[in-house]
Amino acid sequence: MADMLLQIAGVLIFFAIVFGVARLVIGRTAIDRVVAIDMLTVVSIALIALYAHLSGRFVYIDVALVYGLLSFLAVLAIARFLEKGP
Amino acid sequence: MELTGSILVLTGAFFLFSAGLGLLRMPDTFTRIQAGTKASTLGNILVLAGLGFYHPDWALKLLVVAYFVLMTNPLSSHALSRAAHAIRTPMAPSTMVDALREEGDRQGNGDVS
Amino acid sequence: MLELLVILICGSILVSGVLAVWLDNLMAAMVSAGLASLFAAVSYVLLAAPDVAMAEAAIGSGLSTLIFLYAIRRTGGGRE
Amino acid sequence: MKAASSLLAVLLFGAVFAGIVGGYGERESVSALAEQYLAMVPRELGAPNVVTGILITYRGFDTLGEVAVLFMVAAGVGVLLGGKDTTTASEPGREPRRPSELVGNGAEITLPLIFLFGAYVIKNGHLSAGGGFQGGAVVASGTMLLMLALPATKLNHGFLGVTESLAGVVYVGIGILGLVFAAGFLDSHILPLGEFGTLISAGAIPVISALLGVKVGAELSVIIDRFRN
Numbered sequence: 001m002a003d004m005l006l007q008i009a010g011v012l013i014f015f016a017i018v019f020g021v022a023r024l025v026i027g028r029t030a031i032d033r034v035v036a037i038d039m040l041t042v043v044s045i046a047l048i049a050l051y052a053h054l055s056g057r058f059v060y061i062d063v064a065l066v067y068g069l070l071s072f073l074a075v076l077a078i079a080r081f082l083e084k085g086p
Numbered sequence: 087m088e089l090t091g092s093i094l095v096l097t098g099a100f101f102l103f104s105a106g107l108g109l110l111r112m113p114d115t116f117t118r119i120q121a122g123t124k125a126s127t128l129g130n131i132l133v134l135a136g137l138g139f140y141h142p143d144w145a146l147k148l149l150v151v152a153y154f155v156l157m158t159n160p161l162s163s164h165a166l167s168r169a170a171h172a173i174r175t176p177m178a179p180s181t182m183v184d185a186l187r188e189e190g191d192r193q194g195n196g197d198v199s
Numbered sequence: 200m201l202e203l204l205v206i207l208i209c210g211s212i213l214v215s216g217v218l219a220v221w222l223d224n225l226m227a228a229m230v231s232a233g234l235a236s237l238f239a240a241v242s243y244v245l246l247a248a249p250d251v252a253m254a255e256a257a258i259g260s261g262l263s264t265l266i267f268l269y270a271i272r273r274t275g276g277g278r279e
Numbered sequence: 280m281k282a283a284s285s286l287l288a289v290l291l292f293g294a295v296f297a298g299i300v301g302g303y304g305e306r307e308s309v310s311a312l313a314e315q316y317l318a319m320v321p322r323e324l325g326a327p328n329v330v331t332g333i334l335i336t337y338r339g340f341d342t343l344g345e346v347a348v349l350f351m352v353a354a355g356v357g358v359l360l361g362g363k364d365t366t367t368a369s370e371p372g373r374e375p376r377r378p379s380e381l382v383g384n385g386a387e388i389t390l391p392l393i394f395l396f397g398a399y400v401i402k403n404g405h406l407s408a409g410g411g412f413q414g415g416a417v418v419a420s421g422t423m424l425l426m427l428a429l430p431a432t433k434l435n436h437g438f439l440g441v442t443e444s445l446a447g448v449v450y451v452g453i454g455i456l457g458l459v460f461a462a463g464f465l466d467s468h469i470l471p472l473g474e475f476g477t478l479i480s481a482g483a484i485p486v487i488s489a490l491l492g493v494k495v496g497a498e499l500s501v502i503i504d505r506f507r508n
Contacts, residue, residue: 005092009099009133010200014207016099019106021211023118024234025218030226031115031170037234038162039109039122041260043102044241045155046133047204049148050095051244053137054201059408061147062400063244063252066413068154069389069396070257070420072162073427074233074264078226079165080378080427081268083172154392161385168379209296213289220285249408250330253400257416262499265423269506 010050016043034078041071091139098132101125114178115170123163130155205245212238229267236260325472326405326481334410335487339465343450346494350447353498360505378428386428393421401492405481411491418492419499426507434504443497446490453483453490 020043024036045067052060108121134152138145171186212235219231236259243252309317316329326332334342401414425432457466467482479485 002088002092005089005096007200009092009096010204012096012099012103014204016102016106017207017211019103019110021214023109024231025214027222027227029115029175030224030230031166031173031175032118033227033230034166035115035118035122035163036109037230037237038119038159038166039105039126040234041237042126042130042155042159043106044237045151046098046102046130047241048244049134049137049151053140055247057247058144058147059249060244061144061151062408063240063249063256064151065147065154065396066253066256066400066417067240068151068158069393070261070417071237072158073261073420073423075162076165076382076427077265077268077423078230079162079169081272082226083169157385157389157392161382161389165379165382209299213292213296216292217285217289220288221281250328250410250413253408253413254416257413257420261420262416262423262503265427265503266506269503273506 006050006054013043013047013050017047030078030082034075038072038075041067041075045071087139091136094136094139095133096136098129098134098136101129101132103129105129113180115175116167116177116181119163119167119170123159127155127159201245205242208238208242208245212242225271229264229271232267233260233264236263321475324467324481324484325475326484327475328405328407328410330408331404331410331488332481332484335404335484335491336465336467339454339487342491343454343465346447346450346491349495349498350443353443353502356502356505360508378430382428386424390421390424393424394418397421397492397496401489402485404488405484411488412495414488414492415495415499418496419503422496422500423503426503434500436501436504439497439501443494443501446494446497450487450490450494453487457483 017040020036020040024033024040027033045064048060048064048067052058052064102125105122105125108125109118112118112121131152134148138148177184215231215234215238219228219235222228222231236255240252240255240259243249243255316333320326320329320332324332324336397414397417397420399414400409400417401411404410404414422434453469454465456469458464461468465487467484467487470482470486472480472482
Protein backbone atom coordinates (compact mmCIF):
# COMPACT_ATOMS: atom_id res chain seq x y z
CA MET A 1 0.00 0.00 0.00
CA ALA A 2 2.62 2.51 1.10
CA ASP A 3 4.90 1.60 -1.79
CA MET A 4 2.08 2.05 -4.27
CA LEU A 5 1.35 5.52 -2.90
CA LEU A 6 5.02 6.42 -3.35
CA GLN A 7 4.84 5.17 -6.94
CA ILE A 8 1.85 7.43 -7.60
CA ALA A 9 3.78 10.33 -6.02
CA GLY A 10 6.66 9.64 -8.38
CA VAL A 11 4.32 9.74 -11.38
CA LEU A 12 2.87 13.07 -10.20
CA ILE A 13 6.36 14.56 -9.82
CA PHE A 14 7.18 13.24 -13.30
CA PHE A 15 4.26 15.19 -14.76
CA ALA A 16 5.20 18.32 -12.76
CA ILE A 17 8.64 18.26 -14.42
CA VAL A 18 7.03 17.69 -17.83
CA PHE A 19 4.76 20.73 -17.35
CA GLY A 20 7.65 22.91 -16.17
CA VAL A 21 9.76 22.00 -19.21
CA ALA A 22 6.73 22.68 -21.42
CA ARG A 23 6.44 26.18 -19.95
CA LEU A 24 10.16 26.67 -20.60
CA VAL A 25 9.67 25.71 -24.25
CA ILE A 26 6.51 27.80 -24.76
CA GLY A 27 7.94 30.74 -22.89
CA ARG A 28 6.66 33.95 -24.51
CA THR A 29 8.70 36.26 -22.22
CA ALA A 30 11.99 35.71 -20.42
CA ILE A 31 10.24 36.06 -17.05
CA ASP A 32 8.02 33.07 -17.82
CA ARG A 33 11.10 30.96 -18.42
CA VAL A 34 12.65 32.13 -15.15
CA VAL A 35 9.47 31.14 -13.31
CA ALA A 36 9.78 27.69 -14.85
CA ILE A 37 13.36 27.32 -13.57
CA ASP A 38 12.29 28.56 -10.12
CA MET A 39 9.58 25.91 -9.89
CA LEU A 40 11.76 23.15 -11.32
CA THR A 41 14.48 23.66 -8.69
CA VAL A 42 11.96 23.14 -5.89
CA VAL A 43 10.55 20.07 -7.63
CA SER A 44 14.08 18.69 -7.98
CA ILE A 45 14.67 19.12 -4.24
CA ALA A 46 11.63 16.93 -3.60
CA LEU A 47 12.81 14.48 -6.26
CA ILE A 48 16.29 14.20 -4.75
CA ALA A 49 14.85 13.66 -1.27
CA LEU A 50 12.51 10.99 -2.61
CA TYR A 51 15.37 9.27 -4.39
CA ALA A 52 17.42 9.38 -1.19
CA HIS A 53 14.60 7.46 0.47
CA LEU A 54 14.27 4.97 -2.40
CA SER A 55 18.00 4.20 -2.45
CA GLY A 56 18.37 4.47 1.31
CA ARG A 57 21.44 6.72 1.21
CA PHE A 58 21.54 9.60 3.67
CA VAL A 59 24.30 11.39 1.75
CA TYR A 60 21.97 12.58 -0.99
CA ILE A 61 20.15 14.86 1.43
CA ASP A 62 23.29 17.02 1.42
CA VAL A 63 22.76 17.70 -2.28
CA ALA A 64 19.18 18.73 -1.54
CA LEU A 65 20.60 21.12 1.08
CA VAL A 66 22.88 22.72 -1.50
CA TYR A 67 19.91 23.09 -3.83
CA GLY A 68 17.68 24.61 -1.20
CA LEU A 69 20.29 27.13 -0.17
CA LEU A 70 21.81 28.11 -3.50
CA SER A 71 19.27 27.56 -6.25
CA PHE A 72 17.51 30.86 -5.64
CA LEU A 73 20.70 32.81 -6.38
CA ALA A 74 20.41 32.37 -10.16
CA VAL A 75 16.78 33.55 -10.13
CA LEU A 76 17.69 36.51 -7.91
CA ALA A 77 20.56 37.49 -10.22
CA ILE A 78 18.39 37.34 -13.35
CA ALA A 79 15.63 39.33 -11.64
CA ARG A 80 18.07 42.04 -10.55
CA PHE A 81 19.44 42.29 -14.08
CA LEU A 82 16.03 42.37 -15.75
CA GLU A 83 15.07 45.42 -13.72
CA LYS A 84 18.34 47.05 -14.82
CA GLY A 85 20.11 46.79 -11.50
CA PRO A 86 23.86 46.28 -11.00
CA MET B 87 3.84 5.12 10.51
CA GLU B 88 4.82 4.27 6.97
CA LEU B 89 1.27 4.77 5.75
CA THR B 90 1.14 8.27 7.30
CA GLY B 91 4.45 9.14 5.68
CA SER B 92 3.40 7.89 2.27
CA ILE B 93 0.09 9.76 2.43
CA LEU B 94 1.98 12.98 3.27
CA VAL B 95 4.39 12.37 0.38
CA LEU B 96 1.46 11.77 -1.96
CA THR B 97 -0.24 14.99 -0.85
CA GLY B 98 2.99 16.91 -1.40
CA ALA B 99 3.44 15.36 -4.82
CA PHE B 100 -0.11 16.39 -5.68
CA PHE B 101 0.71 19.99 -4.74
CA LEU B 102 3.87 19.86 -6.87
CA PHE B 103 1.77 18.53 -9.74
CA SER B 104 -0.73 21.34 -9.32
CA ALA B 105 2.16 23.83 -9.31
CA GLY B 106 3.23 22.47 -12.68
CA LEU B 107 -0.32 22.59 -13.97
CA GLY B 108 -0.73 26.18 -12.79
CA LEU B 109 2.53 27.12 -14.45
CA LEU B 110 1.23 25.74 -17.72
CA ARG B 111 -2.37 26.96 -17.61
CA MET B 112 -2.41 30.32 -15.81
CA PRO B 113 -3.18 33.32 -18.04
CA ASP B 114 -0.36 35.79 -17.29
CA THR B 115 3.09 36.02 -15.72
CA PHE B 116 2.08 37.17 -12.25
CA THR B 117 -0.43 34.40 -11.69
CA ARG B 118 2.17 31.93 -12.93
CA ILE B 119 4.68 33.23 -10.40
CA GLN B 120 2.09 32.80 -7.65
CA ALA B 121 1.13 29.28 -8.66
CA GLY B 122 4.70 28.16 -9.22
CA THR B 123 5.94 29.45 -5.88
CA LYS B 124 3.21 28.86 -3.33
CA ALA B 125 2.10 25.40 -4.36
CA SER B 126 5.61 24.11 -4.92
CA THR B 127 6.85 25.37 -1.52
CA LEU B 128 3.97 23.67 0.28
CA GLY B 129 4.36 20.48 -1.75
CA ASN B 130 8.09 20.34 -1.11
CA ILE B 131 7.65 20.76 2.64
CA LEU B 132 4.96 18.06 2.72
CA VAL B 133 7.22 15.63 0.84
CA LEU B 134 10.07 16.31 3.28
CA ALA B 135 7.73 15.83 6.25
CA GLY B 136 6.53 12.52 4.86
CA LEU B 137 10.08 11.31 4.44
CA GLY B 138 10.70 12.35 8.04
CA PHE B 139 8.01 9.83 9.09
CA TYR B 140 9.84 7.13 7.15
CA HIS B 141 13.28 7.88 8.63
CA PRO B 142 13.06 9.54 12.07
CA ASP B 143 16.88 9.72 12.24
CA TRP B 144 16.99 11.95 9.15
CA ALA B 145 14.42 14.34 10.61
CA LEU B 146 16.84 17.10 11.66
CA LYS B 147 18.44 17.49 8.27
CA LEU B 148 15.08 17.32 6.47
CA LEU B 149 13.88 20.09 8.78
CA VAL B 150 16.92 22.17 7.83
CA VAL B 151 16.17 21.65 4.12
CA ALA B 152 12.55 22.71 4.65
CA TYR B 153 13.70 25.80 6.55
CA PHE B 154 16.09 26.77 3.75
CA VAL B 155 13.37 26.39 1.11
CA LEU B 156 11.00 28.41 3.25
CA MET B 157 13.62 31.16 3.60
CA THR B 158 14.85 31.39 0.02
CA ASN B 159 11.95 30.60 -2.29
CA PRO B 160 9.72 33.58 -1.40
CA LEU B 161 12.76 35.87 -1.67
CA SER B 162 13.53 34.91 -5.25
CA SER B 163 9.92 35.03 -6.39
CA HIS B 164 9.45 38.44 -4.76
CA ALA B 165 12.46 39.79 -6.64
CA LEU B 166 11.16 38.18 -9.82
CA SER B 167 7.67 39.65 -9.59
CA ARG B 168 9.13 43.05 -8.76
CA ALA B 169 11.29 42.84 -11.90
CA ALA B 170 8.28 41.75 -13.95
CA HIS B 171 6.32 44.73 -12.66
CA ALA B 172 9.19 47.11 -13.32
CA ILE B 173 9.58 46.14 -16.97
CA ARG B 174 5.79 46.34 -17.46
CA THR B 175 4.97 42.76 -18.28
CA PRO B 176 1.42 42.66 -19.69
CA MET B 177 -1.25 41.46 -17.28
CA ALA B 178 -4.27 39.31 -17.92
CA PRO B 179 -7.33 41.26 -19.15
CA SER B 180 -9.23 40.20 -16.06
CA THR B 181 -6.83 42.10 -13.77
CA MET B 182 -8.68 45.14 -12.43
CA VAL B 183 -6.46 46.79 -9.83
CA ASP B 184 -2.71 47.45 -9.92
CA ALA B 185 -2.15 48.77 -6.41
CA LEU B 186 1.64 49.03 -6.70
CA ARG B 187 1.46 51.25 -9.78
CA GLU B 188 -1.24 53.46 -8.23
CA GLU B 189 0.93 53.90 -5.16
CA GLY B 190 3.88 54.86 -7.36
CA ASP B 191 1.77 57.39 -9.26
CA ARG B 192 0.61 58.98 -6.04
CA GLN B 193 4.21 59.40 -4.90
CA GLY B 194 5.09 60.75 -8.31
CA ASN B 195 8.14 58.66 -9.13
CA GLY B 196 6.72 55.32 -10.11
CA ASP B 197 9.32 53.52 -8.04
CA VAL B 198 8.14 51.93 -4.84
CA SER B 199 9.04 48.56 -3.58
CA MET C 200 9.70 4.00 -12.87
CA LEU C 201 13.28 5.03 -12.21
CA GLU C 202 14.25 4.38 -15.83
CA LEU C 203 11.41 6.65 -16.91
CA LEU C 204 12.69 9.42 -14.64
CA VAL C 205 16.23 9.06 -15.99
CA ILE C 206 14.90 9.29 -19.55
CA LEU C 207 12.88 12.38 -18.61
CA ILE C 208 15.87 14.09 -16.99
CA CYS C 209 18.15 13.34 -19.95
CA GLY C 210 15.49 14.51 -22.40
CA SER C 211 15.09 17.74 -20.43
CA ILE C 212 18.85 18.36 -20.59
CA LEU C 213 18.57 17.89 -24.35
CA VAL C 214 15.57 20.20 -24.72
CA SER C 215 17.03 23.00 -22.63
CA GLY C 216 20.41 22.74 -24.36
CA VAL C 217 18.81 23.03 -27.80
CA LEU C 218 16.71 25.94 -26.55
CA ALA C 219 19.84 27.71 -25.27
CA VAL C 220 21.26 27.59 -28.80
CA TRP C 221 17.98 28.43 -30.51
CA LEU C 222 16.64 31.43 -28.59
CA ASP C 223 17.46 34.96 -29.75
CA ASN C 224 16.88 36.69 -26.41
CA LEU C 225 20.17 36.31 -24.52
CA MET C 226 18.52 36.31 -21.08
CA ALA C 227 16.16 33.48 -22.01
CA ALA C 228 19.01 31.51 -23.58
CA MET C 229 21.00 31.85 -20.37
CA VAL C 230 18.06 30.66 -18.29
CA SER C 231 17.88 27.56 -20.49
CA ALA C 232 21.59 26.92 -20.02
CA GLY C 233 21.15 27.18 -16.25
CA LEU C 234 18.31 24.68 -16.41
CA ALA C 235 20.50 22.26 -18.34
CA SER C 236 23.09 22.37 -15.56
CA LEU C 237 20.36 21.93 -12.93
CA PHE C 238 19.10 18.76 -14.56
CA ALA C 239 22.67 17.59 -15.01
CA ALA C 240 23.10 17.84 -11.23
CA VAL C 241 19.92 15.79 -10.68
CA SER C 242 21.14 13.14 -13.09
CA TYR C 243 24.47 12.99 -11.24
CA VAL C 244 22.52 12.20 -8.07
CA LEU C 245 20.57 9.52 -9.91
CA LEU C 246 23.89 8.07 -11.07
CA ALA C 247 25.18 7.96 -7.46
CA ALA C 248 27.77 10.76 -7.57
CA PRO C 249 26.76 13.27 -4.86
CA ASP C 250 30.15 15.04 -4.77
CA VAL C 251 29.97 15.97 -8.44
CA ALA C 252 26.32 16.94 -8.06
CA MET C 253 27.20 19.38 -5.27
CA ALA C 254 29.89 21.07 -7.32
CA GLU C 255 27.62 21.25 -10.36
CA ALA C 256 24.72 22.69 -8.37
CA ALA C 257 26.89 25.39 -6.80
CA ILE C 258 29.02 26.37 -9.79
CA GLY C 259 26.88 25.50 -12.79
CA SER C 260 23.56 27.01 -11.83
CA GLY C 261 24.74 29.83 -9.56
CA LEU C 262 28.17 31.25 -10.27
CA SER C 263 28.37 30.70 -14.03
CA THR C 264 24.96 32.37 -14.49
CA LEU C 265 26.23 35.47 -12.71
CA ILE C 266 29.42 35.56 -14.76
CA PHE C 267 27.37 35.23 -17.97
CA LEU C 268 25.14 38.07 -16.80
CA TYR C 269 28.09 40.38 -16.13
CA ALA C 270 29.55 39.46 -19.51
CA ILE C 271 26.24 40.25 -21.25
CA ARG C 272 26.11 43.62 -19.50
CA ARG C 273 29.72 44.44 -20.44
CA THR C 274 29.17 43.67 -24.10
CA GLY C 275 25.88 45.59 -24.15
CA GLY C 276 23.83 42.62 -25.29
CA GLY C 277 20.41 41.53 -24.12
CA ARG C 278 18.77 44.90 -24.69
CA GLU C 279 16.02 43.86 -27.07
CA MET D 280 22.57 27.57 -40.86
CA LYS D 281 21.60 27.92 -37.23
CA ALA D 282 18.67 25.54 -37.65
CA ALA D 283 20.87 23.01 -39.45
CA SER D 284 23.56 23.08 -36.76
CA SER D 285 20.93 22.77 -34.01
CA LEU D 286 19.40 19.81 -35.78
CA LEU D 287 22.81 18.20 -36.14
CA ALA D 288 23.48 18.69 -32.42
CA VAL D 289 20.11 17.16 -31.53
CA LEU D 290 20.73 14.15 -33.74
CA LEU D 291 24.22 13.53 -32.35
CA PHE D 292 23.07 13.79 -28.74
CA GLY D 293 20.07 11.63 -29.58
CA ALA D 294 22.39 8.94 -30.90
CA VAL D 295 24.50 9.12 -27.74
CA PHE D 296 21.50 9.00 -25.40
CA ALA D 297 19.81 6.23 -27.35
CA GLY D 298 22.73 3.95 -26.56
CA ILE D 299 22.63 4.91 -22.88
CA VAL D 300 18.87 4.58 -22.53
CA GLY D 301 18.79 1.24 -24.29
CA GLY D 302 21.29 -0.34 -21.95
CA TYR D 303 20.54 1.51 -18.73
CA GLY D 304 20.46 -0.40 -15.52
CA GLU D 305 21.94 0.14 -12.11
CA ARG D 306 25.27 -1.63 -11.82
CA GLU D 307 25.11 -4.47 -9.39
CA SER D 308 28.85 -4.85 -8.77
CA VAL D 309 31.87 -2.56 -8.80
CA SER D 310 34.96 -3.02 -10.93
CA ALA D 311 38.15 -4.55 -9.55
CA LEU D 312 39.94 -1.19 -9.20
CA ALA D 313 36.98 0.37 -7.39
CA GLU D 314 36.79 -2.62 -5.06
CA GLN D 315 40.44 -2.21 -4.19
CA TYR D 316 39.99 1.50 -3.48
CA LEU D 317 36.87 0.82 -1.40
CA ALA D 318 38.83 -1.55 0.79
CA MET D 319 42.06 0.45 0.88
CA VAL D 320 40.90 4.01 1.64
CA PRO D 321 39.07 3.39 4.94
CA ARG D 322 41.84 1.06 6.13
CA GLU D 323 44.92 3.10 5.21
CA LEU D 324 43.62 6.67 5.31
CA GLY D 325 40.78 6.39 7.83
CA ALA D 326 38.35 8.37 5.69
CA PRO D 327 34.78 7.06 5.20
CA ASN D 328 34.30 9.18 2.05
CA VAL D 329 36.39 7.36 -0.52
CA VAL D 330 36.20 10.06 -3.20
CA THR D 331 37.73 12.81 -1.07
CA GLY D 332 40.33 10.39 0.27
CA ILE D 333 41.48 9.52 -3.23
CA LEU D 334 41.40 13.14 -4.43
CA ILE D 335 43.47 14.51 -1.58
CA THR D 336 46.03 11.78 -1.02
CA TYR D 337 46.51 9.32 -3.87
CA ARG D 338 45.88 12.03 -6.44
CA GLY D 339 47.03 14.94 -4.32
CA PHE D 340 49.45 16.13 -6.95
CA ASP D 341 46.57 16.23 -9.43
CA THR D 342 44.51 18.36 -7.06
CA LEU D 343 47.46 20.72 -6.60
CA GLY D 344 47.55 21.10 -10.37
CA GLU D 345 43.83 21.88 -10.49
CA VAL D 346 44.23 24.57 -7.86
CA ALA D 347 47.13 25.99 -9.86
CA VAL D 348 44.88 26.13 -12.94
CA LEU D 349 42.27 28.02 -10.91
CA PHE D 350 44.96 30.40 -9.73
CA MET D 351 46.01 31.00 -13.34
CA VAL D 352 42.39 31.77 -14.26
CA ALA D 353 42.08 34.27 -11.41
CA ALA D 354 45.33 35.93 -12.43
CA GLY D 355 44.25 36.09 -16.08
CA VAL D 356 40.90 37.64 -15.18
CA GLY D 357 42.74 40.15 -13.01
CA VAL D 358 45.05 41.12 -15.87
CA LEU D 359 42.21 41.47 -18.38
CA LEU D 360 39.52 43.09 -16.24
CA GLY D 361 41.40 44.68 -13.36
CA GLY D 362 42.62 48.23 -13.20
CA LYS D 363 40.27 51.18 -13.45
CA ASP D 364 36.82 51.17 -11.96
CA THR D 365 34.30 51.46 -14.80
CA THR D 366 31.09 51.44 -12.79
CA THR D 367 30.74 55.23 -13.07
CA ALA D 368 30.38 54.97 -16.86
CA SER D 369 26.70 54.01 -16.78
CA GLU D 370 24.41 56.01 -19.07
CA PRO D 371 22.60 59.02 -17.63
CA GLY D 372 18.92 58.60 -16.86
CA ARG D 373 19.38 54.91 -16.12
CA GLU D 374 20.26 55.06 -12.47
CA PRO D 375 20.85 51.52 -11.17
CA ARG D 376 17.83 50.49 -9.16
CA ARG D 377 18.37 49.59 -5.55
CA PRO D 378 17.34 46.11 -4.40
CA SER D 379 14.12 46.06 -2.42
CA GLU D 380 14.16 46.07 1.34
CA LEU D 381 12.83 42.53 1.50
CA VAL D 382 15.75 41.20 -0.52
CA GLY D 383 18.23 43.10 1.67
CA ASN D 384 16.75 41.77 4.91
CA GLY D 385 16.45 38.25 3.56
CA ALA D 386 20.06 38.33 2.44
CA GLU D 387 21.17 39.41 5.91
CA ILE D 388 19.46 36.32 7.34
CA THR D 389 20.54 33.90 4.61
CA LEU D 390 24.16 35.02 4.31
CA PRO D 391 25.42 33.62 7.67
CA LEU D 392 23.59 30.38 6.89
CA ILE D 393 25.38 30.07 3.55
CA PHE D 394 28.81 30.72 5.06
CA LEU D 395 28.08 28.30 7.92
CA PHE D 396 26.97 25.66 5.45
CA GLY D 397 30.11 26.22 3.39
CA ALA D 398 32.25 25.65 6.49
CA TYR D 399 30.20 22.51 7.23
CA VAL D 400 30.75 21.13 3.74
CA ILE D 401 34.49 21.83 3.93
CA LYS D 402 34.94 20.28 7.36
CA ASN D 403 32.84 17.20 6.57
CA GLY D 404 34.72 16.43 3.37
CA HIS D 405 36.26 13.23 4.71
CA LEU D 406 33.03 12.00 6.34
CA SER D 407 30.25 12.55 3.81
CA ALA D 408 29.83 14.15 0.39
CA GLY D 409 31.68 17.40 0.05
CA GLY D 410 35.21 18.67 0.35
CA GLY D 411 37.31 21.67 -0.46
CA PHE D 412 36.08 22.46 -3.96
CA GLN D 413 32.38 22.15 -3.17
CA GLY D 414 32.67 24.13 0.05
CA GLY D 415 34.69 26.83 -1.68
CA ALA D 416 31.99 27.11 -4.35
CA VAL D 417 29.33 27.47 -1.63
CA VAL D 418 31.34 30.22 0.08
CA ALA D 419 31.76 32.02 -3.26
CA SER D 420 27.99 31.76 -3.76
CA GLY D 421 27.62 33.60 -0.47
CA THR D 422 29.82 36.35 -1.87
CA MET D 423 27.59 36.39 -4.94
CA LEU D 424 24.50 36.95 -2.76
CA LEU D 425 26.37 39.76 -0.99
CA MET D 426 26.98 41.49 -4.31
CA LEU D 427 23.43 41.05 -5.55
CA ALA D 428 21.56 42.11 -2.44
CA LEU D 429 23.92 44.69 -0.93
CA PRO D 430 25.60 46.29 -3.98
CA ALA D 431 27.43 48.92 -1.96
CA THR D 432 29.85 46.42 -0.42
CA LYS D 433 33.44 46.42 -1.59
CA LEU D 434 35.69 43.38 -1.38
CA ASN D 435 39.18 43.79 0.01
CA HIS D 436 41.21 42.32 -2.82
CA GLY D 437 44.52 42.66 -1.02
CA PHE D 438 43.33 40.66 1.96
CA LEU D 439 41.76 37.96 -0.22
CA GLY D 440 44.91 37.71 -2.33
CA VAL D 441 47.15 37.34 0.73
CA THR D 442 44.81 34.73 2.24
CA GLU D 443 44.75 32.73 -0.95
CA SER D 444 48.52 32.85 -1.42
CA LEU D 445 49.07 31.86 2.22
CA ALA D 446 46.74 28.89 1.82
CA GLY D 447 48.64 27.79 -1.28
CA VAL D 448 52.01 28.10 0.47
CA VAL D 449 50.80 26.09 3.47
CA TYR D 450 49.38 23.48 1.12
CA VAL D 451 52.74 22.98 -0.58
CA GLY D 452 54.42 23.10 2.85
CA ILE D 453 52.26 20.22 4.07
CA GLY D 454 53.25 18.34 0.95
CA ILE D 455 56.94 18.83 1.73
CA LEU D 456 56.33 17.80 5.36
CA GLY D 457 54.86 14.59 4.00
CA LEU D 458 58.04 14.13 1.96
CA VAL D 459 60.15 14.54 5.11
CA PHE D 460 58.15 12.72 7.79
CA ALA D 461 56.08 10.19 5.83
CA ALA D 462 56.19 8.19 2.64
CA GLY D 463 56.01 10.91 -0.01
CA PHE D 464 54.75 14.26 -1.26
CA LEU D 465 51.30 15.11 0.19
CA ASP D 466 51.15 11.93 2.27
CA SER D 467 48.45 12.37 4.92
CA HIS D 468 50.12 10.27 7.61
CA ILE D 469 52.03 13.19 9.13
CA LEU D 470 49.17 13.47 11.65
CA PRO D 471 47.73 10.52 13.61
CA LEU D 472 44.78 8.77 12.02
CA GLY D 473 42.53 9.13 15.04
CA GLU D 474 39.22 7.39 15.57
CA PHE D 475 37.46 6.30 12.39
CA GLY D 476 34.43 8.42 11.51
CA THR D 477 34.93 11.35 13.88
CA LEU D 478 35.45 14.98 12.89
CA ILE D 479 39.16 15.10 13.74
CA SER D 480 40.53 11.99 12.12
CA ALA D 481 42.04 10.73 8.86
CA GLY D 482 45.44 12.36 9.30
CA ALA D 483 46.06 15.55 7.34
CA ILE D 484 43.00 15.22 5.07
CA PRO D 485 40.79 17.75 6.98
CA VAL D 486 43.66 20.26 7.07
CA ILE D 487 44.29 20.02 3.34
CA SER D 488 40.53 20.14 2.70
CA ALA D 489 40.19 23.35 4.73
CA LEU D 490 43.11 24.94 2.88
CA LEU D 491 41.56 23.98 -0.46
CA GLY D 492 38.23 25.46 0.61
CA VAL D 493 39.79 28.77 1.65
CA LYS D 494 41.79 28.97 -1.55
CA VAL D 495 38.93 28.12 -3.91
CA GLY D 496 36.48 30.39 -2.10
CA ALA D 497 38.84 33.38 -2.17
CA GLU D 498 39.75 32.85 -5.83
CA LEU D 499 36.15 32.51 -7.06
CA SER D 500 35.11 35.57 -5.03
CA VAL D 501 37.88 37.64 -6.59
CA ILE D 502 36.93 36.42 -10.09
CA ILE D 503 33.27 37.42 -9.61
CA ASP D 504 34.21 40.80 -8.18
CA ARG D 505 36.53 41.50 -11.12
CA PHE D 506 33.65 40.79 -13.49
CA ARG D 507 31.39 43.14 -11.55
CA ASN D 508 33.61 46.20 -11.86
